[in-house]
Amino acid sequence: MRELQAQNQRSRLKLEAKAAKAKLALSEFIQLRRVTFFSNYALALFIILTLNFALPRLMPGDPFQAIYGEEALLVITPELEAEIIQRFSLDKSMTEQFAAYIFALLRGDLGYSYYYSEGVLDVILDFLPWTLLLTGSALIISTLIGLFLGITSGYRRGKALDKGLLALLMFLNGFPDFFVGILLLIVFGVTLGIVPLSGAITPYSGFGGINLVKDILHHLITPMTSLVLVWISTTYLLARNTMVTILGEGFIVTARAKGCREREIEYRHAGRSSLLPVVTSTGLHIPHLITGALFIEIVFSYPGVGLLLYNSLLTRDYPMIQGILLMVTVSVLIVNLMVDLLYQKLDPRVNNAR
Amino acid sequence: MHVNVWGEVIGSNVGKFGLFLIGLMVTLAVFAPVFTPYSPSEKTGGKAFAPPSAEHLLGTNDARQDIWTRLIYGARTSLAVGFGVSLLSTFISVLIGGTSAIFGGFYDRFWMRFVDALLAIPSLVVIILVATYLRPNLLLMIVLLSALTWPGGARVIRAQTLSIKERMHVSAAQTFGAGWSHILFRHIVPDLGPILVAMMIQDARRAVFMEAGLSFLGVSDPSMISWGKMMQFARVFTYMEIWKWWLVPTGMALSLTLIGLSFTGFAIETALDPRLRRGQGGHGTGHDIGHDIGHVDGHGGD
Numbered sequence: 001m002r003e004l005q006a007q008n009q010r011s012r013l014k015l016e017a018k019a020a021k022a023k024l025a026l027s028e029f030i031q032l033r034r035v036t037f038f039s040n041y042a043l044a045l046f047i048i049l050t051l052n053f054a055l056p057r058l059m060p061g062d063p064f065q066a067i068y069g070e071e072a073l074l075v076i077t078p079e080l081e082a083e084i085i086q087r088f089s090l091d092k093s094m095t096e097q098f099a100a101y102i103f104a105l106l107r108g109d110l111g112y113s114y115y116y117s118e119g120v121l122d123v124i125l126d127f128l129p130w131t132l133l134l135t136g137s138a139l140i141i142s143t144l145i146g147l148f149l150g151i152t153s154g155y156r157r158g159k160a161l162d163k164g165l166l167a168l169l170m171f172l173n174g175f176p177d178f179f180v181g182i183l184l185l186i187v188f189g190v191t192l193g194i195v196p197l198s199g200a201i202t203p204y205s206g207f208g209g210i211n212l213v214k215d216i217l218h219h220l221i222t223p224m225t226s227l228v229l230v231w232i233s234t235t236y237l238l239a240r241n242t243m244v245t246i247l248g249e250g251f252i253v254t255a256r257a258k259g260c261r262e263r264e265i266e267y268r269h270a271g272r273s274s275l276l277p278v279v280t281s282t283g284l285h286i287p288h289l290i291t292g293a294l295f296i297e298i299v300f301s302y303p304g305v306g307l308l309l310y311n312s313l314l315t316r317d318y319p320m321i322q323g324i325l326l327m328v329t330v331s332v333l334i335v336n337l338m339v340d341l342l343y344q345k346l347d348p349r350v351n352n353a354r
Numbered sequence: 355m356h357v358n359v360w361g362e363v364i365g366s367n368v369g370k371f372g373l374f375l376i377g378l379m380v381t382l383a384v385f386a387p388v389f390t391p392y393s394p395s396e397k398t399g400g401k402a403f404a405p406p407s408a409e410h411l412l413g414t415n416d417a418r419q420d421i422w423t424r425l426i427y428g429a430r431t432s433l434a435v436g437f438g439v440s441l442l443s444t445f446i447s448v449l450i451g452g453t454s455a456i457f458g459g460f461y462d463r464f465w466m467r468f469v470d471a472l473l474a475i476p477s478l479v480v481i482i483l484v485a486t487y488l489r490p491n492l493l494l495m496i497v498l499l500s501a502l503t504w505p506g507g508a509r510v511i512r513a514q515t516l517s518i519k520e521r522m523h524v525s526a527a528q529t530f531g532a533g534w535s536h537i538l539f540r541h542i543v544p545d546l547g548p549i550l551v552a553m554m555i556q557d558a559r560r561a562v563f564m565e566a567g568l569s570f571l572g573v574s575d576p577s578m579i580s581w582g583k584m585m586q587f588a589r590v591f592t593y594m595e596i597w598k599w600w601l602v603p604t605g606m607a608l609s610l611t612l613i614g615l616s617f618t619g620f621a622i623e624t625a626l627d628p629r630l631r632r633g634q635g636g637h638g639t640g641h642d643i644g645h646d647i648g649h650v651d652g653h654g655g656d
Contacts, residue, residue: 174613179605
């Protein structure tokens with residue numbers, strides 16, 4: 001009897017040890033996952049930094065000239081040149097230059113723009129809010145309209161309305177955004193003259209309060225509409241497809257059987273369930289908020305990051321171009337990282353999927 | 355695959371329309387000299403900014419060049435970039451994605467880590483920066499765009515290869531001592547068929563858009579005749595009537611090419627997606643399609 005108990009205890013101890021081992025392995029495993037997960041982002045950042053560092057230095061000629069462009073040389077005094085060469089260690093070896101470059105970035109020093117006579121980071125931060133206003137409002141509106149049209153269309157699959165909407169939106173999706181923008185600008189701005197031709201606010205108007213808001217909206221409406229027209233189809237197709245799938249499911253049949261009205265089935269039963277994938281896909285589009293309006297901003301001279309980039313291309317303001325690239329990359333990486341982390345919290349399966 | 359994908363693509367209205375548009379553009383591009391008496395860079399005898407007439411179907415631009423001629427020669431650039439990128443980028447995708455799936459282990463982990471990193475980078479801005487320094491001509495443009503397009507495809511190919519390599523004919527080939535390149539190109543690629551074509555069409559669509567966009571920004575080789583560049587020049591003269599026969603036809607040509615490609619791609623993916631086979635087929639849409647179009651729509655911001 002006693003022997004049996006002892007044996008039992010021994011086997012239990014063995015089992016517990018095994019379980020503890022497994023637990024340890026699991027936590028190690030999760031830690032390893034997390035490390036590789038972050039290393040993705042570290043690697044992406046490293047690729048961009050290297051590209052930013054290497055491109056101007058691979059160009060023929062003086063790296064100083066390549067980094068700052070020929071035009072900048074005309075306005076730079078010898079003292080300033082000496083200071084920049086010293087700051088970026090341009091007279092040292094490549095390794096030291098790379099170290100100096102990284103340390104400058106860590107100090108938040110993205111370089112100096114000769115066109116704007118200001119630090120690169122400060123200029124970018126001036127332009128960024130306009131971009132976020134434009135793309136943010138376009139994303140919200142296109143998602144709402146796309147969702148509504150998708151639900152309407154999916155519920156009437158195969159009917160004339162569905163076919164018409166599908167053809168129209170697929171057609172619209174083919175148009176490049178800058179072409180849509182130019183057309184809207186010509187029709188509503190040049191020919192009809194009901195919207196402003198450029199900018200985000202009327203300069204020197206001295207508007208305040210409600211008038212300022214009106215003025216901003218008046219400038220926002222055409223560029224935003226162009227983006228909405230091109231973006232709508234993404235949400236639309238997704239919502240429509242989800243509707244089609246959901247309509248075949250049991251709870252819709254039940255709703256029909258218990259005599260729910262068509263409108264209720266369309267919106268409260270099926271429509272509500274098609275929300276989730278749409279929200280997910282809209283979330284995935286958040287990283288595009290900074291670069292998504294690049295061409296539209298150029299067409300409408302809307303003072304966002306895209307226009308800043310374009311102007312820097314025209315004036316060959318190389319530090320600015322590199323600064324924007326770095327800024328955009330870092331923000332996209334941060335947003336991606338946050339979305340990924342959020343997903344792991346929301347859906348534990350994602351953790352084990354990789 | 356037990357489905358006749360090509361038959362279904364040609365049978366659907368969307369597929370027919372898409373293929374028709376692509377065919378139209380290819381015809382214009384290939385036989386460009388047949389459709390016009392001028393050469394694209396030639397300064398014609400007429401006035402600058404001439405309106406459409408019998409000699410100049412779409413009038414002339416500020417440099418007295420025939421706009422119609424430049425339009426159909428521009429199709430050559432767009433289609434060459436689209437075709438080139440879809441070939442090169444798909445080739446890299448198959449090579450990296452396929453070998454990763456076949457070899458597995460450290461090699462697989464290394465490449466997939468690299469692919470994930472590349473996918474996290476906003477490619478539009480990167481390519482603008484690189485193009486600013488390099489001013490790419492046609493060939494370099496194809497290489498640059500491919501370098502940023504292949505990672506997405508590599509993930510798809512890897513996933514597909516992982517399942518295909520378990521099939522009987524692949525293990526039979528392995529038993530007979532076939533090397534990885536034989537297995538990849540003789541056994542796996544033929545099985546990938548329609549998926550590869552769908553991928554190539556998507557890559558081509560994206561490349562055509564990106565080339566036009568880069569030229570529109572003015573960061574490509576100045577001697578290239580390109581729709582994006584024509585729109586960029588035409589945009590300056592919107593206060594004159596000329597936009598009606600300079601800007602609009604060019605933009606429409608670009609849009610119709612993109613629409614042709616996306617409709618064809620849509621038809622192929624519809625034929626491939628088993629979830630869309632029930633009910634009234636032919637005009638369904640799939641989750642993946644919606645997502646993929648959205649992917650393209652980020653305009654490279656992804």
